[in-house]
Amino acid sequence: MALEENNKEQSAANSFFMLPSFVLSLIEQVLNQALKLDPSLVDKLKEVEHQRLLVEVRDWQQKIAITYANQQLHLYTAVEHADADCMISANINTLLALKNPAMLTQLIRQDKLDLQGDLNIAQRYSSAFSSLDIDWPEQLAKYVGDAPAQQLYLHLQSLQQQSKKAKSQLDSTLISLCQDELAITIHPLELVQFKQQNRALKSQVAAIEQRINALIKAL
Amino acid sequence: MNENPEKTTHFGYKTVAETEKASMVADVFHSVATKYDVMNDLMSFGIHRLWKRQTIASSGIRKGHHVLDLAGGTGDLTAKFSQLVGDTGQVVLGDINSSMLKVGREKLHNLGLVGNIDYVQMNAEALPFPDNSFDLITIAFGLRNVTDQNKALRSMYRILKPGGRLLILEFSKPEQELLSKAYDFYSFNILPTMGKLVANDSESYQYLAESIRMHPDQETLKAMMNEAGFEQTTYQNLTGGIVALHRGFKY
Structure with missing residues (x-):
């Protein structure tokens, strides 16, 4: 009962301050910045363009819909019954472990991760971000020149x-x-x-x- | 006795002839068009962006969808929809006000969003499209300016495809009394002053505050949507009910 009330209060606070939307908008900006800094990501994500990945973070009780379109990632809080091409559900620690795409099937077998739909979409996102490689000296060189950047x-x-x-x-x-x-x-x-x-x-x-x-x- | 009394409606707290409201609203938006985005950010402390994000999250939009962003103003929603529907989809940015459309078109062109967006000046009460044309219709902060809202809802219902949805993002009634009082103070005292200082136009922002108070509350709007034929009608209060997002389907 107390837990229910606590959940209600939390949801009212979320609805008032719209914290999940705010946090997601910040994450979206950071990820899109990463896309700009590592142009190879654009090619890696091309195959999943316009396909919707739904990520349920169990311990945060949040569902996030991710779509890659027009060379940008779009992240939104997913509403109930949102349709998706692929849905994964896990705790945040498990999701972070997905940086290694090889872990995907192992985590499913260990019942730490639920996956429905096209496995390829989840693997594609996982492998794209695990191989994120930003050439920081080159990015810095745009502002301060080559030698100082290095x-x-x-x-x-x-x-x-x-x-x-x-x-x-x-x-x-x-x-x-x-x-x-x-x-x-x-x-x-x-x-x-x-x-x-x-x-x-x-x-x-x-x-x-x-x-x-x-x-x-x-x- | 007058045999043919002129029908009246509200324009903020004033009562005006129905035939006059559209042009009076048009004057307001001609006057604020260029400062519209800046004022939105200032007045809502940027929260209008989160309200619009929630609208997109609830839209169920997919590649290839046809979308009408009604009263789309300076195109915040259209910009996102255009990217999400892709080359095979189409977004129509519709507004009754030519100045707003002009600002919207310029902004979207500058963002490099061309190809799948049409700009159409239209009246929400008589939408110039065939029946069953759109998968999604959104109207964000526009319905309260429409003279005959029931007629507009029926018109939207007509042009939605079966299975399509209507999303109405609009100011509404705060749920808590305390919030309501704070919001009233802000709207009638601070907001017009802000309008005067930034856009040199306090009257338009006085109208904004008044028109919000005259707009139907959450339950009334839901009932109006049901009456127009929408099914599975629901609403979600955002920021304590200052804004509500109504959703209805056509089957």
């Missing part, structure tokens, strides 16, 4: 690597701090050991339970 790109790359390294160092420091110094979390090995002991204890309890039952029956 330099800037290299600097940004090294900055990205450094930040990755710093993040992994910070992570390991934090882990050792929590496990060894502050002792507020346990080591994964300790958890494994605890689980093993737990399982042994569980089987012992089950054995005792059986013996008690047998004794009760004998009495």
